[in-house]
Amino acid sequence: MRPILLAAALLSLASPSLAQPAAGPAPQALQPPAPPYGQDIDAAAARRAIDAAMAEARANGWTVAVSVVDTHGELIAFERMDGVQYGSIEVSRQKAWTAARFRRDSKAFADSLAAGRLGSLSFEGVASVEGGILILAGGKIVGAVGVSGASSAQDAQCARAGAEAAVRR
Numbered sequence: 001m002r003p004i005l006l007a008a009a010l011l012s013l014a015s016p017s018l019a020q021p022a023a024g025p026a027p028q029a030l031q032p033p034a035p036p037y038g039q040d041i042d043a044a045a046a047r048r049a050i051d052a053a054m055a056e057a058r059a060n061g062w063t064v065a066v067s068v069v070d071t072h073g074e075l076i077a078f079e080r081m082d083g084v085q086y087g088s089i090e091v092s093r094q095k096a097w098t099a100a101r102f103r104r105d106s107k108a109f110a111d112s113l114a115a116g117r118l119g120s121l122s123f124e125g126v127a128s129v130e131g132g133i134l135i136l137a138g139g140k141i142v143g144a145v146g147v148s149g150a151s152s153a154q155d156a157q158c159a160r161a162g163a164e165a166a167v168r169r
Contacts, residue, residue, distance in 0.1 A: 034103030038140025052165030064149035088148035095132030096146030106132030131155030
């Protein structure tokens with residue numbers, strides 16, 4: 001009987017999930033309540049987002065990959081510039097997926113990590129960097145744009161241009 005109790009005691013000390021939580025302030029939310037989902041953007045809107053994001057990158061001499069996803073995070077459109085690093089292909093998709101699935105720009109996860117909240121790392125596929133921007137129409141999420149290849153702030157600048165263009169008629 002004693003070996004079982006000893007093993008249980010050691011397990012409870014070694015396993016943070018079984019330990020008592022530390023006293024302190026309640027964790028803060030990443031952002032205010034997220035907007036609701038709307039109807040997915042169509043291929044024409046996704047094309048406008050790609051074109052605007054690519055135009056912003058070209059105007060600044062940046063080489064990027066751009067992904068546009070629907071509200072579920074599924075790819076609608078993608079384009080990459082010649083010479084973009086191959087890693088940016090998947091990272092652009094992950095940034096867009098992160099924004100769409102978690103209903104917030106991917107920068108929220110970067111900010112969370114910078115504040116020491118490491119829980120953001122526990123989700124597979126989450127891009128904890130800037131460059132994944134929600135596409136909003138009528139206050140509802142209709143998709144997201146992800147850009148990768150330049151700095152995170154530059155990627156976000158391109159993605160914002162794409163998100164704005166997606167809902168322009």
